[in-house]
Amino acid sequence: MPHDPKVLDHEYDGIQEFDNPTPGWWHFLFYLFIVFGFFYTVMAFMGSPYLPDPERKHEKAKLAATMKKFEELGTLEATPVVFVEKMQDEEWMNYAASVFAGNCVLCHGAEGGGQVGPNLTDEFGKNVKTIDDIYTVIQDGAAAGAMPAWGQRLHPNDVILLTSYVASLRGTSPMVGIAPEGEQMEPWPDAPPPAKPEADGGEAGDG
Amino acid sequence: MTAIQSGVGGRTELESFSYDDAIVRKFFWATLIWGIVAFLVGVILAFQLAFPQFNLIPEVAFGRLRPLHTNAAIFAFAGNAIFTAVYYSTQRLCKARMWSDKLSKLHFWGWQLIIVSAAITLPLGITQGKEYAELEWPIDLAIAVVWLGFFGTNFMMTLIKRRERHMYVALWFYIASLVAVTILHVFNNVWIPIGVVEFIKTGEITSASNLMKSYPVYAGVQDAFMQWWYGHNAVAFFLTTPFLGLMYYFLPKAANRPVFSYKLSIIHFWSLVFIYIWAGPHHLHYTALPQWASTLGMVFSLMLWMPSWGGMINGLLTLRGAWHKVAADPVLKFFVVGVTFYGMSTFEGPLLSVKTVNALSHYTDWTIAHVHSGTLGWNSFMTFGMLYWLAPRLFQAKSLYSMKLASMHFWMGTIGILLYVISIYTAGITQGLMWRAFDESGSLMYPSFIETVTKLMPFYWIRAVGGTLFLVSTCIGGYNLVMTWRNRPAKYEVPVHQAPALSKHYDDGPPPASRLTANAGVGHAGDRFLQGHWHRRWERLPVRFTVWVVIAVSVASVFEIIPTFLIKSNVTTISTVQPYTPLEVAGRDIYIAEGCYNCHSQMIRPIYAETQRYGDYTKPGETVYDRPFQWGSRRIGPDLGREGVTNPNAAWHYGHFIDPPGTVGGSIMPSYKHLAQKDLNYAEIQARVMGLAMLGTPYGEAVKSAEELARAQAAEIAEQIRTGNTGVEIVEPLEDKQIIALIAYMQRLGTDLYAVPEAEGEEVAEGGDQ
Numbered sequence: 001m002p003h004d005p006k007v008l009d010h011e012y013d014g015i016q017e018f019d020n021p022t023p024g025w026w027h028f029l030f031y032l033f034i035v036f037g038f039f040y041t042v043m044a045f046m047g048s049p050y051l052p053d054p055e056r057k058h059e060k061a062k063l064a065a066t067m068k069k070f071e072e073l074g075t076l077e078a079t080p081v082v083f084v085e086k087m088q089d090e091e092w093m094n095y096a097a098s099v100f101a102g103n104c105v106l107c108h109g110a111e112g113g114g115q116v117g118p119n120l121t122d123e124f125g126k127n128v129k130t131i132d133d134i135y136t137v138i139q140d141g142a143a144a145g146a147m148p149a150w151g152q153r154l155h156p157n158d159v160i161l162l163t164s165y166v167a168s169l170r171g172t173s174p175m176v177g178i179a180p181e182g183e184q185m186e187p188w189p190d191a192p193p194p195a196k197p198e199a200d201g202g203e204a205g206d207g
Numbered sequence: 208m209t210a211i212q213s214g215v216g217g218r219t220e221l222e223s224f225s226y227d228d229a230i231v232r233k234f235f236w237a238t239l240i241w242g243i244v245a246f247l248v249g250v251i252l253a254f255q256l257a258f259p260q261f262n263l264i265p266e267v268a269f270g271r272l273r274p275l276h277t278n279a280a281i282f283a284f285a286g287n288a289i290f291t292a293v294y295y296s297t298q299r300l301c302k303a304r305m306w307s308d309k310l311s312k313l314h315f316w317g318w319q320l321i322i323v324s325a326a327i328t329l330p331l332g333i334t335q336g337k338e339y340a341e342l343e344w345p346i347d348l349a350i351a352v353v354w355l356g357f358f359g360t361n362f363m364m365t366l367i368k369r370r371e372r373h374m375y376v377a378l379w380f381y382i383a384s385l386v387a388v389t390i391l392h393v394f395n396n397v398w399i400p401i402g403v404v405e406f407i408k409t410g411e412i413t414s415a416s417n418l419m420k421s422y423p424v425y426a427g428v429q430d431a432f433m434q435w436w437y438g439h440n441a442v443a444f445f446l447t448t449p450f451l452g453l454m455y456y457f458l459p460k461a462a463n464r465p466v467f468s469y470k471l472s473i474i475h476f477w478s479l480v481f482i483y484i485w486a487g488p489h490h491l492h493y494t495a496l497p498q499w500a501s502t503l504g505m506v507f508s509l510m511l512w513m514p515s516w517g518g519m520i521n522g523l524l525t526l527r528g529a530w531h532k533v534a535a536d537p538v539l540k541f542f543v544v545g546v547t548f549y550g551m552s553t554f555e556g557p558l559l560s561v562k563t564v565n566a567l568s569h570y571t572d573w574t575i576a577h578v579h580s581g582t583l584g585w586n587s588f589m590t591f592g593m594l595y596w597l598a599p600r601l602f603q604a605k606s607l608y609s610m611k612l613a614s615m616h617f618w619m620g621t622i623g624i625l626l627y628v629i630s631i632y633t634a635g636i637t638q639g640l641m642w643r644a645f646d647e648s649g650s651l652m653y654p655s656f657i658e659t660v661t662k663l664m665p666f667y668w669i670r671a672v673g674g675t676l677f678l679v680s681t682c683i684g685g686y687n688l689v690m691t692w693r694n695r696p697a698k699y700e701v702p703v704h705q706a707p708a709l710s711k712h713y714d715d716g717p718p719p720a721s722r723l724t725a726n727a728g729v730g731h732a733g734d735r736f737l738q739g740h741w742h743r744r745w746e747r748l749p750v751r752f753t754v755w756v757v758i759a760v761s762v763a764s765v766f767e768i769i770p771t772f773l774i775k776s777n778v779t780t781i782s783t784v785q786p787y788t789p790l791e792v793a794g795r796d797i798y799i800a801e802g803c804y805n806c807h808s809q810m811i812r813p814i815y816a817e818t819q820r821y822g823d824y825t826k827p828g829e830t831v832y833d834r835p836f837q838w839g840s841r842r843i844g845p846d847l848g849r850e851g852v853t854n855p856n857a858a859w860h861y862g863h864f865i866d867p868p869g870t871v872g873g874s875i876m877p878s879y880k881h882l883a884q885k886d887l888n889y890a891e892i893q894a895r896v897m898g899l900a901m902l903g904t905p906y907g908e909a910v911k912s913a914e915e916l917a918r919a920q921a922a923e924i925a926e927q928i929r930t931g932n933t934g935v936e937i938v939e940p941l942e943d944k945q946i947i948a949l950i951a952y953m954q955r956l957g958t959d960l961y962a963v964p965e966a967e968g969e970e971v972a973e974g975g976d977q
Binding site for chain 1: 296299300302371373375456459460465466467468469470471472474478493498499502503505506507509510512513514516517520524562563645646648649650651654655812813814815818819820822823824852853854855856857858859862870871927931932933934961
């Protein structure tokens with residue numbers, strides 16, 4: 001093999017080895033990552049603001065998302081007026097539908113027809129008589145913990161919007177629904193005149 | 208100036224010896240048979256994911272079968288392949304027969320027995336619940352004896368009694384594998400066996416399952432760390448280094464070309480052995496593992512890229528000047544594709560270890576695709592290449608039965624791998640992106656988990672096809688090898704070789720002069736070091752070489768393990784976190800036995816998309832009583848870290864366990880209705896709680912009345928179920944059934960963080976009364 005580099009003067013069961021140098025690019029990348037590793041580690045141990053800090057990043061993302069979601073809404077107040085008013089707000093009810101899909105459908109069914117949890121579309125309530133009760137049940141839970149207290153987990157606005165959304169399910173006809181439980185509920189209060197919502201939203205924000 | 212001249216008293220005589228190929232033939236067949244078994248189980252699993260109705264009986268439902276697949280693929284198939292390579296090449300590289308035929312046989316039969324016991328215990332739900340370390344304590348002990356006692360002793364003694372002065376690079380890799388696997392296995396499997404504890408304390412053992420059951424001495428964060436130190440390095444020292452050794456022997460043999468670079472062998476061997484161990488924590492990015500460990504895991508993984516590629520370069524460049532042979536020789540075809548897959552996987556590994564990438568990839572099928580490009584592409588193809596090369600030699604046949612079939616095996620296998628990995632990469636990235644997608648309103652785009660599962664079904668079908676192709680191609684290979692074996696002579700020839708024994712004294716020759724001209728002493732010393740004369744010396748000193756390997760793998764272990772255990776701030780105490788109640792302990796053991804961790808994680812990362820979906824992220828202090836930890840590594844189903852907070856409804860769980868798709872439309876979870884039918888053995892709970900208490904779980908007085916407490920809590924949960932809408936028929940007496948314990952565990956998951964602090968001990972003592 002005339003073109004080959006030097007073959008070393010040992011063999012093992014017929015296997016020989018060339019005296020080739022290690023490739024230059026191999027060395028370059030190897031040392032590059034060692035140097036990178038060194039600096040990265042030092043920065044990490046010194047708590048550099050340039051490196052990812054998962055918890056800090058998480059708080060920031062949470063804040064940003066909350067801002068994005070609720071900036072125009074401010075902080076809602078949990079009152080029957082707000083519940084009823086938000087029921088008319090299509091955009092926010094679409095939002096609440098997604099909260100419902102993420103947290104409620106396992107027990108109450110995709111359309112609120114009930115499964116393990118009660119049917120939310122009929123005229124009867126197990127723990128609910130007024131629209132306020134919906135809020136209380138979502139916020140604090142019910143049935144000895146079978147219904148969790150979502151106030152622990154969701155943003156206060158989420159609970160309020162969810163209350164409106166659940167209230168809006170009353171009278172709809174889901175594909176699948178279980179038998180009514182509990183007692184006849186009171187009718188929801190009337191919606192406020194449609195001109196006022198913006199002003200109400202502003203006041204709620206100040207409160 | 209040679210060895211012979213410096214010999215003392217008759218050392219120059221030639222000794223006659225023959226190689227033990229009978230044992231190699233045994234391992235050869237074991238490799239093939241277990242390979243087919245492992246792939247078959249893999250294909251069944253692929254079909255179970257695509258079509259859940261394939262979960263026929265509880266013993267072979269996905270959760271119990273998946274550990275059988277991984278253990279069979281790693282320890283049965285790859286394990287026997289390693290032993291085939293080691294037993295064939297070591298004898299020839301050492302010019303010596305294996306030291307003891309008896310140990311060889313004990314090793315072979317011992318190992319097969321371990322595999323068979325794994326194949327029996329895992330479907331029965333006898334498991335430690337830690338990935339690739341599932342086998343329970345008696346089998347752990349057997350592994351230690353067979354691996355170190357039989358194989359290790361035999362191998363090391365063969366090295367010591369060798370007739371070849373220097374050890375070839377393949378042997379270095381075998382040494383590293385032997386040493387590291389021993390260390391990993393021993394330190395990850397430190398447990399107390401419950402049955403034995405019970406026997407010592409009470410003089411009897413309640414049940415067979417108590418006898419087989421153990422709890423690890425590590426808990427929570429520490430257990431997770433130990434497990435992934437083990438898991439990662441099992442990949443390193445069971446699936447990488449022995450196969451590099453295999454490559455270094457069989458590839459130059461098959462190509463009939465010298466190895467590309469001896470220098471590269473040295474540097475990539477030592478860097479690989481030293482760096483690999485540090486990288487384990489990259490399996491736990493963004494989890495409750497301390498940040499510093501995660502950071503080390505990432506930077507060392509990046510450093511590992513080039514040492515890994517050293518092996519690929521040495522493999523591929525050895526074929527320089529022999530590429531024309533690759534087209535004709537199926538052996539070389541397998542090797543080329545095998546080494547190429549090795550290169551791809553070892554590039555992908557560091558990529559996945561980057562935290563930002565890992566945030567997307569972790570818990571998805573991306574990891575599964577990565578692993579299979581390594582195991583199918585690298586391990587299996589290197590094994591097939593070796594088997595095809597060995598067959599005519601071991602069976603003393605003129606040639607392989609059919610080159611055409613071998614070629615067919617190769618192409619079919621390659622297409623199978625590509626279908627598998629491409630579809631599963633796509634599935635992984637698709638699901639990862641769906642999990643983190645937000646709509647304009649700032650809510651999760653796919654709030655219900657099931658949407659991200661049903662989306663993957665087409666990919667799962669393609670995967671099942673790819674896996675089936677790979678299985679069929681292996682069977683074609685098996686047929687070809689059997690037919691080659693049928694052309695064997697009536698009696699195998701056993702050629703006798705001759706070589707002189709090694710003399711006691713050996714002159715390494717003078718150390719090289721420095722090649723530098725104008726440097727200080729340090730420069731000259733450095734240049735002499737770089738010329739590697741010292742390493743040449745080590746290569747003839749197997750014991751010293753081994754000691755250095757031990758040091759190399761221990762340094763990283765010591766530097767990472769000791770701080771993990773000693774630094775208190777790593778795991779901050781949360782006062783409301785209490786031990787599991789006795790019923791929850793029983794439920795947790797069922798969770799482990801059913802292999803729930805194969806599909807569900809219990810570790811919510813501090814990533815907004817995750818906390819939105821599952822609830823607040825998991826704190827290190829929440830898992831302090833978890834023996835073993837159950838953080839999981841894949842979310843085929845949703846995370847359960849806060850299940851008790853978001854979904855505590857006992858009736859829902861009851862209905863869901865019995866009929867998952869009936870409760871969650873589109874669910875691919877198997878039915879667990881057998882848990883609603885089988886009785887819980889309340890008598891065995893006492894010993895388990897006692898065992899946990901012995902390990903330091905503060906049970907206080909509760910430890911004495913575990914069974915009563917469990918029964919009280921069960922009655923309460925049974926009542927919750929009876930009064931709820933389960934949607935399924937309830938099997939009475941409800942409080943006696945296993946499902947109650949599992950539901951108790953579900954209701955508890957992740958709730959302690961929100962618990963109101965109570966007076967000490969009350970939680971446990973009153974567990975069932977509330």
